[in-house]
Amino acid sequence: MLTGAGRKEFIFRLDPSAELQTHQGVLRHSDLIGVPWGSGVESHLGKRFFILEPTLRDLLLHIRRQSQIVFPKDIGYILLRLSVVEGMRVIEAGTGSGAMTTALAWAVGKEGRVFSYDRRADMIDLARRNLVRVGLEGRVDFRQRDIEHGFEDSDVDSLFLDVPNPHDYLKQVRRALRSGGAFGAILPTTNQVSALLRALGDHDFGLLQVCEISLRFYKRVPDRLRPEDRMVAHTGYLVFGRPILDVAVDGPVEGGDEDGAG
Incomplete structure (x- = not known):
């Protein structure tokens, strides 16, 4: 760079x-x-x-895009919550321009694998070209497939959805995700989040969490330190959960706030 x-x-x-x-x-x-x-x-x-x-942040902000991307401020927390590390097998659905794909490929390393699903061939082609540009194409398998018909891959460690109606695919998610794995999704509106929360309860997911990430930069002047006039605020709602084998009768296991937040 x-x-x-x-x-x-x-x-x-x-x-x-x-x-x-x-x-x-x-x-x-x-x-x-x-x-x-x-x-x-x-x-x-x-x-x-x-x-x-170039850092991962640099690579993500410079990808060629034809669709909205998951922003770095959200990606960092998603990788943390899904516990994506070297050697893991991860599914994402909703490839888009490939920003999340790039971050996942970076995180799983040479021994891991990312399985990226999208219905549109043009988006898969764009994401593949973006990955070739940064040398990470060898870590990703692309699947042009409607996930309504299920995932081709199974027993994965984590699964992330960036689709308009993730609540419709939780049966398919549970079949693909290993026992105890991590699930996440990003959504633009609260009504979509509500629909997903209801469906997660119906499909025996626990440790649920909903959050959004705000990012504020500061002016780089030591003697007049104050926030920048603009900030990166709402870009999407993040929803996380874990498949639970033995769910209490009164509903899914509750997820707590972050450490120190109560």
């Missing part, structure tokens, strides 16, 4: 015969190959850029 004045970022794969053309000048890829991370380089106009290894 190259970053220059105004914190403009450029993420690309190096090709010895290629050039990066920017409004601050041209940089030849051949001049960048082998340069250590953190080094400064100059364009033909003498404008300075820095070479940095």
Whole structure:
């Protein structure tokens, strides 16, 4: 990744015969190959850029998109709640442009596997190209399939839905998710959340949690530290639960708030 004045970022794969053309000048890829991370380089106009290894956040914000993506502020908590780590097998449904797919592929590592479902071939093609761009395509199997007909994969560790009506697919979710696995979904409206909560109770899911993540940045001036004028607030409601084998008669096991929140 190259970053220059105004914190403009450029993420690309190096090709010895290629050039990066920017409004601050041209940089030849051949001049960048082998340069250590953190080094400064100059364009033909003498404008300075820095070479940095892209973080997962950088990769997610620079994917090519044709649909709304799951934002990094939500993805971080989703990975935590689904406990996605090296070697895990994870299903996601609703591939879209592939932001969540990219994060899952990053988290499961070389020994893990992501199974990504979408009905639309064009979205799968876009997500695959985004993964190729960041070198993670080898960790993902794409399935063009309507999940109403069930998942091809089973006994997975975690399962995440980014679809309009997740409450309609919980029978299929339980069949694919291993006993004790983790389930999550993201939804834009409260009525969808209510429908999912009712369905989770009907399908013996417990430890339910509903939340949303807000993110506020601060101005980077030590003597006048205060919040930025704008903040990233509501982007979606997150719902999590666990399949329970022995559910109490009076309903699903309740999930608590985060540590220290009561």
